[in-house]
Amino acid sequence: MATDAKVKGPASYFPSIEKTYGQPVAHWFKLLDAVQDRKHIEQVDFLKTTHGIGHGHANALVAYHKAQR
Structure with missing residues (x-):
C-alpha cells in the first residue's frame, strides 16, 4: 500500500515561502x-x-x- 506522507510542521510552509519570496529555503537558512x-x-x-x-x-x-x- 502506497502512502503519501504529508509534510507537517514548519516545513509545510516551504513551498509557499519559495514561491512568495523567490528564494529557496536554503537561502533563508544561510541568512539565519x-x-x-x-x-x-x-x-x-x-x-x-x-x-x-x-x-x-x-x-x-x-x-x-x-x-x-
Whole structure:
C-alpha cells in the first residue's frame, strides 16, 4: 500500500515561502546562520524587518532552522 506522507510542521510552509519570496529555503537558512546567536523572536523580527517576510513564514523558517541544530 502506497502512502503519501504529508509534510507537517514548519516545513509545510516551504513551498509557499519559495514561491512568495523567490528564494529557496536554503537561502533563508544561510541568512539565519549569521544571526543564530539571537533569540527565536529576534530572528523572526530580523527576517520580517530586513527581508519583508511575513510573520508566519519567518516563524516557520526560524523554528525549522533551530530544530535542525
